[in-house]
Amino acid sequence: AGQYVPGGLSNSGRVRIGYRVEKDPDSPKGAPTSYLLIRDEVPDIKPIKAAYAKTMTFPIAKNIIRLQFTYYDRDKNKWQNDWTGQPGMPSMIRMVLALRSPAGAEHEYMTVLPLRSR
Numbered sequence: 001a002g003q004y005v006p007g008g009l010s011n012s013g014r015v016r017i018g019y020r021v022e023k024d025p026d027s028p029k030g031a032p033t034s035y036l037l038i039r040d041e042v043p044d045i046k047p048i049k050a051a052y053a054k055t056m057t058f059p060i061a062k063n064i065i066r067l068q069f070t071y072y073d074r075d076k077n078k079w080q081n082d083w084t085g086q087p088g089m090p091s092m093i094r095m096v097l098a099l100r101s102p103a104g105a106e107h108e109y110m111t112v113l114p115l116r117s118r
Contacts, residue, residue, distance in 0.1 A: 014044035024062055035064040035099055065106060066098035089115050 019039045027034045037060040043050045071083040071090035083090055092115060098108045 015041040016044060017041055019060070021064065021067055024064075026062075031100070031104070032065060034062070035067070037061040037064055037067070061097070061099065063100045063102075064097065065100050066108075068096045068097065070094045070096075091115060 009073070014048045018090050020038050020040065021035045022038065024036045039058045041056045041058075042051050043054050045054070046073035070079045070081055070093070071086075072079050073086070074091040079094065080090075081088075092112050094110065094112045096108060096110045098106055100106055
């Protein structure tokens with residue numbers, strides 16, 4: 001189901017959720033470029049033009065300086081930077097997110113998500 005937003009906005013029912021990263025137009029001048037993490041919800045309705053016209057966009061995080069995904073190959077017992085062309089799914093995905101504080105300090109967060117294989 002879609003996300004409820006205070007003020008009455010919502011996409012009820014099934015939605016397609018996508019995430020994207022784009023340059024932050026408000027990055028401080030002279031500092032390395034920072035990025036925004038954005039979530040888009042497109043309702044599962046027809047026609048497609050109507051669905052995209054009802055897209056809801058939510059900024060999730062700002063001041064991103066690095067977003068990295070690595071994939072764990074259980075058979076090779078190692079982390080890989082790319083999973084393209086591999087059979088099946090990785091057994092784990094590691095995400096590293098680095099953010100810059102308003103004071104300019106860098107903070108890094110990491111999480112590992114185990115995936116079930118069938």
